[in-house]
Amino acid sequence: MATSMVNEIQLTKKDYKGRPSTLCQGCGHNSIASQIMAACFEMSIQPEELIKISGIGCSSKSPAYFMSRSFGFNGVHGRMPSLATGAIVANRSLKAIGISGDGDTASIGIGQFKHILRRNAPLVYIVENNGVYGLTKGQFSATADVGQELKYQGTNPFLPVDICMEAVASNCGFVARSFAGDPKQVKELIKAALVYKGTAVIDIISPCVTFNNRDESTKSYAWGRAHEDRLHDVTLVPLRNEIVVEYGPGEVLTVPMHDGSMLMLKKLGRKYDPADRVAALSLLEQARARQELVTGLIFYNPDQPSLQEVEDLIHVPLSQLPDELLRPAPETLEAIMADYR
Amino acid sequence: MKRERVGTAEKPSMVREPDQQIVNDFSIVVATVNGTGSQTANMALLRSLFRMGVPVNSRNLFPSNIQGLPTWFTIRASTREHFARSESTQILVLMNETTYEEDLAMLEPGSVCFYADHFEVEPKPPGVICYPMPVKDIVREASPPKQLRDYMTNMVYVGVIAEMLGIDLSEIQLALETHFQGNPKPVDLNMGIVDQAALWARENLTKEDPYVVRRDDKTRGKILIDGNTAAALGAIYGGLTFAAWYPITPASSLADGVLEYLPRLRRDPESDDATCAVIQAEDEISAIGMAIGAGWAGARAMTSTSGPGISLMAEFAGLAFFAEVPVVIWDVQRMGPSTGLPTRTSQGDILFVRFLGHGDTKQVMLLPGNMAECFEFGWRAFDIAERLQTPVFVLSDLDLGMNLWMSEPFTYPDEPMDRGKVLSAEDLDRIGEFARYRDVDGDGIPYRTLPGTNHPLAPWFARGTGHDESAFYSEDPEVWTRNIERLWRKMETAREYMPKPILRRGDTPEAVGIIVYGSTNPAVHEARHLLAEQGLPTDYLRIRAIPFTDEIETFIREHERIYVVEMNQDGQMRQLLQLEYPDQAVKLRSLTHNDGISLTGKWVADAVTAAEQN
Known part of the structure; x- marks a missing residue:
């Protein structure tokens, strides 16, 4: 689509733009920001009805660089999930994108990461994963490869945390991995995540061009390009659109999303069913052993209730309730007082 | 049944003339073991006294333990309504064999001791009037179901004391009905023991002490309640829409109170859906994080905790102060530092909370001093937080939060809710501009818009980083200084909204x-x-x-x-x-x-x- 085109709510791509990025030239995070803007434009999301929440770090700066017409909250390190949970419970009509990094999620924030998944709060949880602390000038993160070399810290002796495996283990119902060098897939996964009713985790390998882009690093562009192994070709067909692409029989797996959209997973090299949790764990283990960058929708389970459903909340956003629904009538207090006499 | 009167035989009979009686003015200490159902017995005594018109309050001195350690429950009856802890004990009930020696040592001559007679109280403290209670015999005769026996032994002292002080057994019955919410079976079982014990006392003990209870009218219209329940009710009547919390003594019962009353008070009459969300978080960091997220999005949000939780909340508290997000934090203080004495009271968090957060942070604090204020500050805290767009800490403590205090019934909020300076899409249309942190009114309080406000001018980027009037990132020293000066101006304005001393x-x-x-x-x-x-x-x-x-x-x-x-x-x-x-x-x-x-x-x-x- 050209920038002059408007989407279904008569907005142009410009309406989804952010402030100029201050991240390094070529940073994977900038590419992801572009795909968030593109996904939201194509999904015709009203920017003011979307919130961008983040923690601390290079990744967490990036919400400033997309969708200036959306509300944002750049909070404290590792605590994006709690801020997001409160905000989306307070106003259930909001769409929410959380941006985190590997330090923000896999180190200081691993507790909140696991617990937002346990609650299944509606949030697109993007981890911009580069295996390194950039803002503090290049320390190993918890997702750094064992044996990874860094300029200042030397060799990393510890095994990495696999964010997707942690997500599957925590019963997350939407677990995806992608690569910042694969913009189309990133965009389609974000679109699918935006219509998922609970927490959707997308672990995106997003190279740090300054501190961790040596060809042998599994978080580098070169390595990603050489080793990316797509599980399938992902296309989200929104509710309003007709499915126009024709697929041959058995060629595509169609996943119905909560709002009636269809996620089309076109088979590539292998047969893979993202509904199988054991298969997902096995896939991740094999990918680790073979050092492959397996991308696509790794696990999908629409059955777990979202936090909104569990809370049994009124459909009007809590933030918009009129006073008379907030303050019980005087006679109720009198009745309670009688109980304490 | 053992019927000797231990400890009184050597003294001359001291049956009092009415003018020598001490009426409705004494402190009872019940020494028991925690986890044995003593709470039922103590509540029955307390409520009976209260409903007989005697001003009372109670304090529970309990261990950080589930079952088996000593607990002391104090009931103070005071016609002058002196409800501080009393230094002297007039009536001691000894039910705990492991502590009776030290318990006895606190008695002064002239005071009274009721003791379970299966352990020896020797030597008797001089001048103390001692009444034995054949606890095991009475329970055996009443023969409650075996599995409940241990939980009912405490009802013996209720019956004996009621008889000896003159507490109406019908009031004990009513108090038990309240305690068991009208469930007749436990009421009957417990009352069976009370009756048996009272009868035994009537037949076997001679009154030698001066302490008596007489019906009065000093509690008419009043209530008996704990501060955490009062705070929970206050929050609910204050329009609470979001609460996140993590279990911690002595604050947990505040969240319990919210959960108890929400279904009854805060459901939409049309759909029966909840109008308030409560989330038990994974820790206090998450609890305050959720509350801040909710406050930013327009909820009346709060969290409740105690000292260790406050320590964990420090970073987020600074963020909410600096990003100017309304949120209410109850700190039901306990003894620190560190885990300290988790079941003991203190006022040790005052300085820490006032400056909670690194750098230049000042927090607004409310300090309730009674039950009515726990309720009032429960709702008012939201008005202040939204008016000032800042965290409001309400500092209660274990003594207020977990003990029962006599109070006037709570006054329904006499002011409409103050939602503060919030601009709607229509306002933005009319004004034509918006900068989140601009001091338009000169009072340091800027205007805010809520996420979801559908107007191109509405969105802003909340952040803990340095920011200019439009909430854009800035490292400019002048911008920083101007912003902090405005925040300080806001804290001056805050004085206008504070409850007066x-x-x-x-x-x-x-x-x-x-x-x-x-x-x-x-x-x-x-x-x-x-x-x-x-x-x-x-x-x-x-x-x-x-x-x-x-x-x-x-x-x-x-x-x-x-x-x-x-x-x-x-x-x-x-x-x-x-x-x-x-x-x-x-x-x-x-x-x-x-x-x-x-x-x-x-x-x-x-x-x-x-x-x-x-």
Whole structure:
């Protein structure tokens, strides 16, 4: 689509733009920001009805660089999930994108990461994963490869945390991995995540061009390009659109999303069913052993209730309730007082 | 059945004439083991006294333990409504064999001891009137179901005391009905033991002590409630829409209270859906994070915790202060540092909370001093937080939060909710511009828009990083300074919205003024009576909020000597007052005592007297 085109709510791509990025030239995070803007434009999301929440770090700066017409909250390190949970419970009509990094999620924030998944709060949880602390000038993160070399810290002796495996283990119902060098897939996964009713985790390998882009690093562009192994070709067909692409029989797996959209997973090299949790764990283990960058929708389970459903909340956003629904009538207090006499 | 009267045979009979009786004025201490159902027994005694019109309150001194360690429950009946802890015990109930020796040691001559007769009380303290209670025999005769027997032994002392003091058994019955919410089976079982025990006492004990209960009308219309329930109700009537919490003594029962009353009070009449969300978080960091996220998005959000939770919340508290997000945090204080004494009371978080957050942070604090204020500040805290767009900390403590206090019934909020300076899409259309942190009104309080406000001018980017008026990132020193100066201006404005202090003084000031806040108030109230009796009249001021208001400065200036009474080591409130009024610093004397046990009137009076002699 050209920038002059408007989407279904008569907005142009410009309406989804952010402030100029201050991240390094070529940073994977900038590419992801572009795909968030593109996904939201194509999904015709009203920017003011979307919130961008983040923690601390290079990744967490990036919400400033997309969708200036959306509300944002750049909070404290590792605590994006709690801020997001409160905000989306307070106003259930909001769409929410959380941006985190590997330090923000896999180190200081691993507790909140696991617990937002346990609650299944509606949030697109993007981890911009580069295996390194950039803002503090290049320390190993918890997702750094064992044996990874860094300029200042030397060799990393510890095994990495696999964010997707942690997500599957925590019963997350939407677990995806992608690569910042694969913009189309990133965009389609974000679109699918935006219509998922609970927490959707997308672990995106997003190279740090300054501190961790040596060809042998599994978080580098070169390595990603050489080793990316797509599980399938992902296309989200929104509710309003007709499915126009024709697929041959058995060629595509169609996943119905909560709002009636269809996620089309076109088979590539292998047969893979993202509904199988054991298969997902096995896939991740094999990918680790073979050092492959397996991308696509790794696990999908629409059955777990979202936090909104569990809370049994009124459909009007809590933030918009009129006073008379907030303050019980005087006679109720009198009745309670009688109980304490 | 063992029927000898231990410990009284050697003394002459002391049956009192009516003029020698002490009516409705005593302190009962019940020494039991926790986890044995003593709460049922103690509540039955307390409620019966209250409903007979006797002013009472209670304190539970309990261990950080589930079952098997000593617990002391105090009931203080006071016709003068002196509800501080009493230094002397008039009536002791010994049910715990492991502590009876030290328990007995606190008794003075003339006081009374009821003891379970299966352990030996020897030697008897001189002059103490001792009544045995054949607890095991009475329970055996009443033969409750075996599995309940251990939980019902405590009802024996209820029956014996009721008989010996003159508490109506019908009131005990009603109190048990309240306790068991009308469920007849446990009421009957427990009442069976009470009746049996009362009958035994009637037939076997001779009254030799002066303490009696007589019906009065001093509790008419009043309620008996704990501060955490009061706070929970206040929050619900304050329009709470989001609460996140993590279990911690002594704050958990505040969240319990919210959960208990929400279904009844806060469902949409049409859909029956909840109008408030409550989430038990994975820790206190997450709890305050959720509350801040909700407050930012327009909820009336709160969290409730105690000292260790406050420590964890420090970083987020600074963020909410700096990003200017309304949120309410209840700190039901307990004894620190560290895990400290988790089931003991203290006022040790005053300084920490006032400056909670690194860098230049100042937090607004409310300081309830009774049940009515726990309720009032429960709702008012949201109005203040949204008006000022800042965290509001309400500092209660274990003594207020978990003990039952007598109170006037709560007053329904007499002001409409203040949602503060929030701009809608229509407002933005009309105004045509918006900058989140611009001081439009000169009071330091900017305007805000809520996420979801559908107007291109509405969105802004909340952040803990340096920001300009439009909420854009900025490292410009001038921008930083201007913003902090505005925040300080806002904190000046905050004074207008703070509850004023409570003052007690005559037309001309006395030489001595006493400043107090929170749960130490009853001790000061009683101390002022004692001091007046000793010929030392005092004036009184109770602080109810920080930042301070002008009345506090005036009070300090017009008195020669000021005693600031509090439960922490270094006089934290005194330090805050000295910071605020440095030229008055030498007049401010600190009277502190901090061992986990609430202050007594006598301690305060003695401390003032001693200080006055220096």
